[in-house]
Amino acid sequence: MTVVVLGGGPAGLAAAIELRRLDTREVVVIERESDAGGIPRHAQHQGFGIRDLRRPLAGPAYARRYARLAAEAGAEVRTETMVTGWSPGRPLELTGPRGREAIDPDAVILATGCRERPRSARLVPGSRPDGVMTTGTLQQLVYLKKRTVGERALVVGAEHVSFSALVTLGHGGARTVGMTTALPRHQTLPLFRAGAALRWRTPLWTRTALTAIHGRPRVEEVELTDLDSGATRTIACDTVVFTADWIPDHELAVMGGLHMDSGTLGPAVDAALRTSREGVFGAGNLLQGAEPADVAALSGRHAAAGAAAHVRGSAWPEARLSIECEPPLHWISPNVLSDRPSPPPRGCFALRSTEFVSRPRIQVVQDGRTLWDGRIRRLVPGRSARFAAGWIAAVDRGGGPVRVRAVRRG
Amino acid sequence: MREQLDTDVAIVGAGVVGCAIARELSRFELRVTLLEAGPDVGAGTSKANTALLHTGFDAKPGTLEARLVARGFELLSAYAPRVGIPVERTGALLVAWSDEQAAEFPAIRDSARANGTIDLRIVEVDELYRREPHLGPGAHGALEVPREGLICPFTTPLAYATEAVLSGCDLRRGTPVESVSRLEDGGFTLALPGAELTARYLVNAAGLRSDELDRMLGHTGFTITPRRGELIVFDKLARGLVRHIVLAVPTKVTKGVLIAPTVFGNVMLGPTAEDVERKDDTGSTRSGIDHLMTEGGRIMPELLRHEVTAVYAGLRAATEHADYQLTVHAPEGYACVAGIRSTGLSASMAIAEHVREQLGEAGLRLEPKSADPPQVRMPNIGEAGVRAHQSDDLIGRDPEYGRVVCFCERVTSGEIRDALAATVPAVDLDGLRRRTRAHMGRCQGFFCGAELAARLDREAL
Numbered sequence: 001m002t003v004v005v006l007g008g009g010p011a012g013l014a015a016a017i018e019l020r021r022l023d024t025r026e027v028v029v030i031e032r033e034s035d036a037g038g039i040p041r042h043a044q045h046q047g048f049g050i051r052d053l054r055r056p057l058a059g060p061a062y063a064r065r066y067a068r069l070a071a072e073a074g075a076e077v078r079t080e081t082m083v084t085g086w087s088p089g090r091p092l093e094l095t096g097p098r099g100r101e102a103i104d105p106d107a108v109i110l111a112t113g114c115r116e117r118p119r120s121a122r123l124v125p126g127s128r129p130d131g132v133m134t135t136g137t138l139q140q141l142v143y144l145k146k147r148t149v150g151e152r153a154l155v156v157g158a159e160h161v162s163f164s165a166l167v168t169l170g171h172g173g174a175r176t177v178g179m180t181t182a183l184p185r186h187q188t189l190p191l192f193r194a195g196a197a198l199r200w201r202t203p204l205w206t207r208t209a210l211t212a213i214h215g216r217p218r219v220e221e222v223e224l225t226d227l228d229s230g231a232t233r234t235i236a237c238d239t240v241v242f243t244a245d246w247i248p249d250h251e252l253a254v255m256g257g258l259h260m261d262s263g264t265l266g267p268a269v270d271a272a273l274r275t276s277r278e279g280v281f282g283a284g285n286l287l288q289g290a291e292p293a294d295v296a297a298l299s300g301r302h303a304a305a306g307a308a309a310h311v312r313g314s315a316w317p318e319a320r321l322s323i324e325c326e327p328p329l330h331w332i333s334p335n336v337l338s339d340r341p342s343p344p345p346r347g348c349f350a351l352r353s354t355e356f357v358s359r360p361r362i363q364v365v366q367d368g369r370t371l372w373d374g375r376i377r378r379l380v381p382g383r384s385a386r387f388a389a390g391w392i393a394a395v396d397r398g399g400g401p402v403r404v405r406a407v408r409r410g
Numbered sequence: 411m412r413e414q415l416d417t418d419v420a421i422v423g424a425g426v427v428g429c430a431i432a433r434e435l436s437r438f439e440l441r442v443t444l445l446e447a448g449p450d451v452g453a454g455t456s457k458a459n460t461a462l463l464h465t466g467f468d469a470k471p472g473t474l475e476a477r478l479v480a481r482g483f484e485l486l487s488a489y490a491p492r493v494g495i496p497v498e499r500t501g502a503l504l505v506a507w508s509d510e511q512a513a514e515f516p517a518i519r520d521s522a523r524a525n526g527t528i529d530l531r532i533v534e535v536d537e538l539y540r541r542e543p544h545l546g547p548g549a550h551g552a553l554e555v556p557r558e559g560l561i562c563p564f565t566t567p568l569a570y571a572t573e574a575v576l577s578g579c580d581l582r583r584g585t586p587v588e589s590v591s592r593l594e595d596g597g598f599t600l601a602l603p604g605a606e607l608t609a610r611y612l613v614n615a616a617g618l619r620s621d622e623l624d625r626m627l628g629h630t631g632f633t634i635t636p637r638r639g640e641l642i643v644f645d646k647l648a649r650g651l652v653r654h655i656v657l658a659v660p661t662k663v664t665k666g667v668l669i670a671p672t673v674f675g676n677v678m679l680g681p682t683a684e685d686v687e688r689k690d691d692t693g694s695t696r697s698g699i700d701h702l703m704t705e706g707g708r709i710m711p712e713l714l715r716h717e718v719t720a721v722y723a724g725l726r727a728a729t730e731h732a733d734y735q736l737t738v739h740a741p742e743g744y745a746c747v748a749g750i751r752s753t754g755l756s757a758s759m760a761i762a763e764h765v766r767e768q769l770g771e772a773g774l775r776l777e778p779k780s781a782d783p784p785q786v787r788m789p790n791i792g793e794a795g796v797r798a799h800q801s802d803d804l805i806g807r808d809p810e811y812g813r814v815v816c817f818c819e820r821v822t823s824g825e826i827r828d829a830l831a832a833t834v835p836a837v838d839l840d841g842l843r844r845r846t847r848a849h850m851g852r853c854q855g856f857f858c859g860a861e862l863a864a865r866l867d868r869e870a871l
Contacts, residue, residue, distance in 0.1 A: 032817055033857075082814045084799060095799050097809035118854035120720045127693040128722060130839075133859060140860030147863065211696065247717065249853075251818075254647055 001311045002026040003304075004092060004105040006252060008077055009038020010293040011284020011300035012111035013066040014052060016075035018304035024311060027075040028103070030094060032082040036070070037063025038113060040293050042139040044171075045164055051294040052301070060143075062293065088257035088277070107307040109281045110267065111300055112252055114289030116161075117245040119213070126213035129220075131239045135165045138241050142172040150239035154222055155179040155202075156210050157243035158186035159382045161290070163196055165241050176200060177237050180208040182227060185356065187382045213240060244382055246289030256280065261322075263331025263352075264288055268322065270338040271392065272306040273299065273345070278316045281307050288333040288350055291384060295346075302345035315340075319397055326405040328355040328379075337402060341392045348386035353379035353406065360406040362387055367400045379406060413605040417443040417580065419774070420600055420609035422587050422623055424448075426456040426563070426758045427750055428615035429570035434762035435769075436577035439777040443607060444571070444579055445600070447586035447619075450841045451834060452567030455617050456755065457844060458692065458724025460641065460681060461672055462655060463487065463497060463561040464756040468665070471524035473733040479753045480526045482760035486561070489759060493573070495565045496673040496792020502558035502655035503533065503542060505709070506550040511659040515553045518659075522555070529556050544651040546711050558655055562673045562792055563755055564844035569788050570758070572833045576784035581834065587616075590626045596743060611743040611774055613765065617727045618689045620735075620748035627742070632735045632749060636689050636725040639681030639752070640698035642706070645852050648677045648716035656709060667705040669713065674819070674847060675793040676719060679706040686725070694721045719852050726751045736764065740772035789825055791847050798822045815865075816858045818851025826862070830869040837870055839863070 003024050005012045008031030019027045035041060040048055043059035050056060057065065070077055078096065085093030091104035116134040131150055133141075141147045149172035155165050158181035166176045179186075179196075184206055186193050196202050205224065211232065212223035218238055225232045248266040258267040259276035266287045267275045275282050283303035284296035291299075310316070317338035325332050330352040334344050351362070357379040364372040372391035379385050395402060419435055421428050424446035432444040448454055463486060466479030490497045506512035519530045533552040539545060575581050588601040593608070600607040614623045621634040649671055658666025664683045672678050682698045699721060707714050728751050729735055735749035745765050750757070770776045790797060798804050798811040799820050805812035810824030829836045829845035836842040839862060843849050848862055855862070 032814060080813055082799075082817065082820070084814075084820065095805075095812055095814065097805070097812040099805050099812060100800075100802055115853050115856045117717070118852075118856065120854055121717050121852070123699050123718060123721060125694040125696050125699055125721070134854070134856045136853075136856035137859035141863065145860045145864045147860075212693075214693070216690070251647065 002028065002105040003107045003109065003307050003311060004103060005029045005109045005111055006083055007031065007038070007111035007113055008036035008079070009111060009113050009284065010040060010066060010297040011113070012109065013070045013300070014297035015109045015111060015283055015300035015304040016070045016077070017073045018301045019308055020073035020075055022304065022308035024308050029070060029075055029077040030081050030083060031077060031079045034080050036067040036077050036079055039136070042143045043164065044139070044143045045167060048293050052297040053294070083252055086252060086256045106311045107279045107281065109283050109300070109303050109307055110253055110275070110286055111283040112249045112286045114246045114248045114285040116242060117247055119240070119242055122242065122245065124210055124213060127216050129213065129215040129218050131219040132213060133241055135161050135168070135241060135243045138165055138168050138172070142168050148173040150174045152177050152237040153239035153241055154210070154235060154237045155241050155243060157181060157245065158183070158188065158204055159244040160188045160192065162243040163188050163192040165243050166196055166200060166202060169239070169241065170200065174239055176202045177235060178203045178205055180205045180210055180224060182207065182209050183356070183381060187380050210240070246285070248286045248289050250286060253282070253286065261331065261335045263325055264333055264335065268336045269334050270317065270320065270336040271334050271344040271389065272340070272342050273303040273334065274306060274317065274338065276320065279310060288384065299345045321395070321397065321402060323402045323404060326403060328353045328357065329404060329406055330354045332404055337392060337395050337397070339397050341395070344389050346386070347389055349389055350384035350386055351379070351404070352381070352384060354381055356380060357406055357408055359409050362404065362406055364391055364402060364404050366396060366402045371395060371402070415443070415605055415607040417441045417607060417609045419443070419611040419613060420445060420598065420607055421613040421615055423615035423617050423620070424451040424567070424571060424581065424583070425454055425615065425617050425754070426452055426567040426570070427747055427754050427761055429567040429574065430758035430762035431613055431615060431747070431765050432574040432579050433570040434766045436574040436579045437779060437783060439779055442574065442579040443609065444574065444581045445585050445587060445602065446581070446583045449584055449837055451571040451581070451583065452564060452844065453840065455724055455727060456567050457563060458641070458722050459563055459639070459752060459755060460668065460670065460678065461561060461563040462670065462756070463559040464753055465527045465555060465557050466525050466753070466756065467522035467527035467530065467555050468518065468660060469525055469753070470732060471521055474736060475734050475753060475757070476525045478734065478757040478760040478764060481763070482757035485759035485763070486756065490561065493569045493786045494788040494790050495569055496562040496790060496795060497559055498671070498673055498792070498794050499557065499559040500654050500671060502555040502657050503538065504553040504555065504657040504659060505538070505545065506552065506659055507548055509550055512550045514659055518553060527555065530554065542653060542656065544710050544712050545656070546708050560655070560671060560673045561755065565788050565791060566755060566758070568834060568845065569786055572788065573784055573786045575833050576786065577779070583837070587623065590623065592627070592742065611769060612745070614744070614746045614748065618725055620727065620746065624746055624748065627744060629746065631737065632729040632731055634689070634727050634729055634748070636686050636691065637728040637751070638684045638686045638691060638723050638725055640694050640702065640721070640723040641678055641680030642699065642702050642718055643672070643720040644677040644679065644713060645717040645719050646675045648713055649675050651710060651712055652677055667702060667709070669706065669709055673792040673794065674850070677713060679713065685728070689725065692723045692725055694723045698723070717852060720850070736761070738765070738768035738772050743772060743774070745769055789828060789845070798825050815861060816848040816851065818853050819847040821846045821848040826865055827869065830865070830871070835871055839866060842866065
């Protein structure tokens with residue numbers, strides 16, 4: 001009974017702890033970084049640990065706590081170890097300072113997390129100067145390497161993480177000259193926005209796109225375009241931070257031959273977080289980038305329950321029915337209904353939209369039959385809305401695809 | 411007081427051509443000095459191209475370019491495996507998207523024969539889609555060029571420079587030539603930052619700036635017009651979509667947009683071709699990216715569903731002439747090696763051989779060194795070979811080769827250490843990237859950027 005967890009961030013570590021609590025004999029966490037803990041290692045703000053550990057912690061303390069809990073629970077956490085090979089029907093190939101080895105566990109939980117799309121993936125033209133980075137790089141430079149980052153920064157994005165980047169830039173000695181978003185307003189909590197406006201007087205340029213980066217060897221200026229008027233202007237800065245626009249770090253999932261969801265870009269999973277490959281589960285932000293760390297951890301815990309049951313002989317479902325979203329809905333997670341219904345993590349489905357919608361009605365339909373119809377508070381791009389999962393019992397397992405749509409008020 | 415330096419041959423420009431010439435001349439009893447204005451070898455035009463090892467099948471028959479690309483292909487094909495330059499022989503398919511384009515095939519085949527490439531064959535539509543199943547609809551067949559291949563554009567100049575330096579060549583990076591003048595009794599004086607270099611022979615391999623150097627010596631044979639080529643590199647997860655180099659049928663104006671795998675396991679889409687004013691205008695543009703995406707979507711629609719890993723632009727050193735501008739002014743002892751637009755990588759060793767022969771005819775004494783040439787073995791950064799992280803032997807001897815630092819490209823701590831302490835060491839992030847692939851992947855530093863910056867601070871010379 002060996003379960004291997006790929007990724008030692010909050011989701012992977014929480015999964016490992018839960019697996020051990022459920023008496024799984026051997027639990028091995030494979031972590032490629034030199035320390036386990038994942039992104040919270042370098043997210044030096046407060047607010048971690050509320051939903052999962054029931055105590056507020058800063059990121060690094062949260063990461064250390066999880067690493068310690070996993071070790072105390074008896075999970076083996078192998079750091080500096082990377083999965084360098086995995087194909088359908090084959091064992092995992094691991095590479096680390098001790099050498100290369102193959103491991104063929106009874107179950108695998110993929111918890112490889114997500115990353116921000118960098119400048120190149122967003123197709124922003126211009127020169128390729130120093131000073132262009134993602135929040136991930138920024139946080140590590142400032143908090144792990146204690147470096148300064150520049151003097152005048154532009155932050156691309158207006159989500160939670162964008163405002164966190166603003167704080168990190170301050171710690172790194174840079175002033176944020178502005179934040180841009182293509183959307184009509186920011187996507188964070190009003191408190192964060194107000195705080196940024198008061199503390200740093202940072203302007204937020206909505207309906208604005210970064211359309212070029214200039215400078216050499218370092219950023220000198222950027223071109224911004226007003227998406228409504230088409231007018232362009234130039235802003236002088238020496239640093240550009242691309243925030244949010246998360247994409248699952250899904251290379252292993254693809255290598256492993258898992259069926260992928262076209263919305264989340266992570267592996268398609270059912271409510272028990274089972275992927276299309278027997279014995280392989282998904283967890284955390286690989287499935288839905290990005291959620292707060294504690295939500296990812298709870299997802300890891302949920303996957304662990306399934307994996308523990310699986311290694312004890314619980315049968316793998318055969319039929320898989322996909323859930324499809326209609327625009328402006330972008331994705332839903334979990335996104336597969338299997339013939340063994342069980343509740344999803346936290347008893348809810350997570351739903352994402354590409355547009356702001358206030359008080360929408362969410363309708364779940366199958367073959368013209370409404371399975372669920374209810375109102376939720378709002379849809380905000382980049383943030384998950386939750387809605388209850390009781391309707392999955394009413395799904396016709398042999399029927400057509402299940403569709404989810406959002407109906408605006410009025 | 412400026413430092414006084416003296417050399418037999420000064421080569422200006424350490425692009426792939428300058429490095430190849432330095433390597434070639436370093437095999438003889440000569441003092442060779444290789445000067446590079448930029449921070450590294452191969453860091454200008456040589457780093458930003460389509461990275462193909464051309465047979466030269468499509469060059470204009472009878473030109474010097476046609477002859478040197480064909481010869482360079484043979485030389486580099488033999489040299490690359492010896493020193494560890496990644497090469498993959500995928501073959502190319504020149505795809506016709508109309509009957510008119512398909513009608514060009516016989517003429518292209520005849521022209522290729524004249525260039526010494528005899529193995530071209532026409533591929534019918536059915537076979538084409540069988541061999542390249544993700545090609546977009548509407549292809550009318552293809553012309554296959556079996557020996558065309560992929561090559562690492564970074565390792566090639568580095569291998570040349572490494573061999574040259576090990577043979578005693580004085581490589582000076584970050585050293586622009588401020589002025590040059592002829593000495594009364596033959597030879598040249600080059601003003602460098604803080605130094606003055608006297609050279610008996612001068613080789614101008616200054617690429618985009620070769621016309622400026624040429625003019626300093628009173629010649630006016632050509633003018634460089636930078637021709638920008640923008641390229642898009644797709645995520646390695648797209649590699650399974652494409653098996654060959656997928657070329658377009660060339661028109662009078664352009665060779666068109668191609669899709670090709672890279673030796674790093676990515677897929678490349680490009681290039682554009684646009685004359686620009688400035689010799690440092692290597693920025694990508696909205697219109698260029700949009701054009702490539704439109705073309706890419708037509709040639710291989712599925713490619714566009716994948717993430718883009720990099721967008722970049724290179725400048726080809728085009729002139730008003732169709733052929734290479736390769737002239738040895740024998741009485742002066744001056745070789746001008748210019749106008750090497752986009753085939754310089756493939757032709758580099760033949761260009762070097764040609765320049766060496768011409769300089770010999772111009773009076774340069776070429777006495778082979780008695781010692782064996784140095785054994786050069788470059789670290790493998792290609793997907794087809796064994797990478798450090800895949801070598802039980804390397805990891806067994808040194809655990810640093812099992813410690814992966816750049817996850818996307820699987821670059822190990824040992825490779826980064828080696829690149830910072832190499833014969834021609836990396837001095838900045840770009841140099842590290844070209845030597846190891848670190849920071850070249852899909853996350854663009856999200857995971858490893860800070861660690862690499864710290865390593866550079868700590869270990870760069």
